[in-house]
Structures are given as C-alpha cells and as structure tokens.
Amino acid sequence: MINLEVAGEPIAQMRAKPNYRNRCMYDPQKAEKEKIRWQLRSDYKEELLTGPLQAYILYYFPIPKSASKKMRKSMITGEVHHVMKPDKDNLEKFICDCMTGVIYDDDCKIVDNRGIKLFSEYPRTVIRIVRLTFNPKLQEELNKLYEIDTRDSGNGTFPRNHPHGERIEANFNVPSGDK
Secondary structure, three states: OOOEEEEOOOOOOOEEEOOOOOOOOOOOOHHHHHHHHHHOOOOOOOOOOOOOEEEEEEEEEEEOOOOOOOHHHHHOOOOOOOOOOHHHHHHHHHHHHHHHHEEEEHHHHHHHHEEEEEEEOEEEEEEEEEOOOOHHHHHHHHHHHOOEEEOOOOEOOOOOOOOOOOOEOOOOEEOOOOO
C-alpha cells in the first residue's frame, strides 16, 4: 500500500486545446502536471507498480470565505459535501495522469478508482494505491452477491431470469489485504 499527499487545491483535467498555427493539439496543463509529478517523485522513489491497482483518492477543497461558522463546522465534519465544480471524474483524470510514469507506467493499471470530494482548511489531495490480488473466498462472495453461476468451468453466465442470456466472465480481482 502506498500513501501519498499532494499539497494545494485539487486540479481538474482540462480539454486539450488547438494550436491553430501548426494545426495540432496541446495540453494547457503541462506545467501543472509536471509540478505535481515532482511532488510525487519526492514522496515515491521505488520501482513502478505493475499489475491491477486500486486507488482511493480524497480531494480536500478550501472552505469558501463566505461560509458562516455553522456552515464551516458542517463542512469540516463532512455533513456538507463538495457538490460543485470541478467534477470528480475530471479530478481523477488529472491526478491519474500525473501518477503515470512516477507510480505506474500507465493509468490503465488502475482497475478500481474510488474518490470523494471534501472540504478542509488545508486543501490537498490524499492518494492511497493498493495492489489487487486474487482472493478465492472474496471471489466466491462477490459471485454470490452478483448472482453469477461459476459452475461451468470458471466461465459465468447470467442468472436464468436475466434478460440477457449471454455469457460473462466471473473473475473479479479483489484486495486481499495491505501489501
């Protein structure tokens, strides 16, 4: 398990912009991404991670100055969530792109990404990366939860009453613990 923290207000991914002079697209956040990568490199100096990974990301946003004392307390305790822009998926894109080449070789290694937007007096992004390994007991529990029939040589099928009669894979990778 790897725990990292990026200081400063969380940044959302922007769209690539066109350069009309040479007719190509460019990344308007290239400098910001490199700044975050330097922060991550200073915290993580080990080899790049391989295999399936799970990311837990907490985005702490600053409390608006216009918030009353009562609202401020509610925001800090988590009673009031950050339900305004930027979108969580754009935040995830940006931070996962920044971790590419520092923590792992490509962000396609992240198979499960969980994030939450919160308020804090100290804006930052907290990241926890966990390697996923196969755990047969949890696999069986997941199969029961999703009502997947695995009796047919490891390949699952939809339940009999499911509207689609097609076959699906029933192999889920779930975390087995901290590594």
